[in-house]
Amino acid sequence: MFQVSSLRPAKDHFVARLKGVDDRDAAEALTNTDLFVPRTALPPAGDDDTFYQADMIGLSVVDEAGTTLGTVTAMFDFGAGDILEYAPVEGSKTLLVPFTKAAVPVVDLAARRVVVAHVPDAAGEDEAPEGEENDNTRDLD
Numbered sequence: 622m623f624q625v626s627s628l629r630p631a632k633d634h635f636v637a638r639l640k641g642v643d644d645r646d647a648a649e650a651l652t653n654t655d656l657f658v659p660r661t662a663l664p665p666a667g668d669d670d671t672f673y674q675a676d677m678i679g680l681s682v683v684d685e686a687g688t689t690l691g692t693v694t695a696m697f698d699f700g701a702g703d704i705l706e707y708a709p710v711e712g713s714k715t716l717l718v719p720f721t722k723a724a725v726p727v728v729d730l731a732a733r734r735v736v737v738a739h740v741p742d743a744a745g746e747d748e749a750p751e752g753e754e755n756d757n758t759r760d761l762d
Contacts, residue, residue: 623656672728681734682707685726693735696720705735 627638637656642648666673674696682690682705691709698704703720718724718737727736 625656670722672730676730677705677728677735679733680728680730683734683736685736685738690737691716705737 623639623641625637626640629636639648639651642651660675663673666676677693677696680693682693684690689710691707693705694708694715695706696703697706697717705718705720705725706715707718708715724738725735726738727734729735
């Protein structure tokens with residue numbers, strides 16, 4: 622187990638200095654090592670529109686009528702905004718939904734579900750309804 626002595630953001634990752642790793646060779650041997658932090662060491666997610674990715678995985682995805690559509694399998698950030706991926710109840714192809722307030726108006730961690738306002742269909746239709754705003758962002762930690 623390592624203890625982090627300092628941490629700084631870099632381009633698309635973080636650079637950590639670990640206690641007991643005192644030279645460049647020892648540090649290079651750990652390049653690309655995944656680091657895990659106990660949940661108890663994390664701060665609260667914050668406001669009602671900030672969520673930890675780990676909390677999102679496994680949530681039920683339902684439409685506005687309450688019909689179960691699938692299960693959240695991943696969250697992504699490709700630079701233009703967060704994306705929610707879910708495995709539909711029927712079919713093998715996962716679907717992607719922008720993680721915005723307009724597309725995902727409800728995230729209910731206590732009920733273990735998210736509500737999506739617009740669902741792309743299996744035929745590949747992925748356009749948001751006309752006039753839908755996509756600037757209502759949410760934050761993932």
